[in-house]
Amino acid sequence: MSRRSRAQGPSEAALADAREALRRCDVLAGISSMEDGIERVYLSAEHARANAQVATWIEAAGMRAWEDSAGNARGSYPGATANAPVLLLGSHLDTVPDAGRYDGILGVMIAIAVVSRLGEHGVRLPFGIEVLGFADEEGVRFGRTLLGSCAVAGTWEDGWLDLEDDDGTTLREALAAFGLDPDAVADAALDPASVVGYLEAHIEQGPLLLDADRPLGVVSGIMGAKRFDLAMDGQAGHAGGVPMLHRRDALLGAAETALAVEQVALTEGVVGTVGEMRVLPGAANVIPGRAEFSLDVRAASDAQRDRAYELIRAQAVEAAGRRRLQFTENLRHVARATSSERRLSEAVEAAITAVTGEREPMEVQSKAGHDAMAIASLTPYAMLFIRNGNGGISHHPDESVELEDVALAIDAFEAAILSIAHRFGAATVA
Known part of the structure; x- marks a missing residue:
């Protein structure tokens, strides 16, 4: 009851x-x-x-x-x-x-x-x-x-x-x-x-x-929301032929960013979600050359939401630089x-x-x-x-x-x- x-x-x-x-x-x-x-x-x-x-x-x-x-x-x-x-x-x-x-x-x-x-x-x-x-x-x-x-x-x-x-x-x-x-x-x-x-x-x-x-x-x-289409670009290559330290694996950069979303959301009191991810070329024996993924960030205020995204973005840029990847972003949706x-x-x-x-x-x-x-x-x-x-x-x-x-x-x-x-x-x- x-x-x-x-x-x-x-x-x-x-x-x-x-x-x-x-x-x-x-x-x-x-x-x-x-x-x-x-x-x-x-x-x-x-x-x-x-x-x-x-x-x-x-x-x-x-x-x-x-x-x-x-x-x-x-x-x-x-x-x-x-x-x-x-x-x-x-x-x-x-x-x-x-x-x-x-x-x-x-x-x-x-x-x-x-x-x-x-x-x-x-x-x-x-x-x-x-x-x-x-x-x-x-x-x-x-x-x-x-x-x-x-x-x-x-x-x-x-x-x-x-x-x-x-x-x-x-x-x-x-x-x-x-x-x-x-x-x-x-x-x-x-x-x-x-x-x-x-x-x-x-x-x-x-x-x-x-x-x-x-x-x-x-x-x-x-809550106010923003939705992004994000991507990491690296270099595709043979899964057996390219040594680990030589790789520019786009999926790993995207995965780091997804984990950053969770960490920032927890520390900043917002909600963040990576709900879509697509890996190219998309074969079991090929290193991912491109990873496309979504990001949805929501918060009680627009300022809090935007601050959280900037923190996520900073970690994405850092991961891309360290892994020799190119990070791109496209804002798809805004709701105040x-x-x-x-x-x-x-x-x-x-x-x-x-x-x-x-x-x-x-x-x-x-x-x-x-x-x-x-x-x-x-x-x-x-x-x-x-x-x-x-x-x-x-x-x-x-x-x-x-x-x-x-x-x-x-x-x-x-x-x-x-x-x-x-x-x-x-x-x-x-």
Whole structure:
């Protein structure tokens, strides 16, 4: 049992809503390019099928369903008055390869469930609600994350149209093949003056809530991230013919750098990951002449993140010099650190207290990136985290959540929205 004073769990109605949300996650898990796993990338046939399926649930919840010029699935629920501003709710529908079924997707299903409740009771708020199923948060296909939410936030860059996937297809070509106008992606953007804020529900993607035995948490902010493509170049040669002291082994320089990432991350209080490595020519009896590898560095502040990278870079340059290698670097992605907006977060905290009985809801800083990072350029945000079972693992088929936790999350998300509404004026019942 969680450490909470609440004498009983969620209502049967809340549990029914949670069961339906989880069932819908299962349905979307079946829309995949992998036979034995989940993979759904931007502008793919699976993306189109998922949007079509989500549109039916959006319409069933009493919203108008539509797809924007960036391929995001969207739903509109009107406010009490014409031309009312909108509160944004959502998360993403794309996945990493061999993914779990809740990362991003559960947040969209919770948003739809809450709007469905409002519609069933004829509730109109002093603002409209827009649900967003972002098309590309993970960046798997084109190597650039948050494409869908950047389009909505108005920070889309036309230069991204030249990005290529592994097959050499450009983003421009993929948009056209999907039935979208590559030159109209910016039309997905919202006017900041028309937006109240953004709320996102998401599994934690870590073990902190699990370890603390808490079902829900409020997010204080999201770590800033930088992602690099790095390489070491040396000299390929015969594995038997070249003496050890004569070698210019690119892989060893890359391996030293990878170990430096771990050491710097531990001493500087950041997180760093080498998630990809490719060795060329790539034969068992050939000394590696080139090693290409990725680096992902994240920290609570951009300054802390950048300092950590400079320390890693210094060790990479030193290793390259000592081993007579050439080190090269290419910055592929930057996401600034963001903080949640205090008033929106207080609404989430009060909602968690209301549904769990916890006097002080747990505050968590997200080390993982979320669409909220991009939307922060448009409007303030707050996030609700849901306990992730099975050791907190995510980006993995073993991702898991508890039915009761999801029911509490739906109740809390609704309570937070109603709390925000009371700041603008009373809700009405049609």
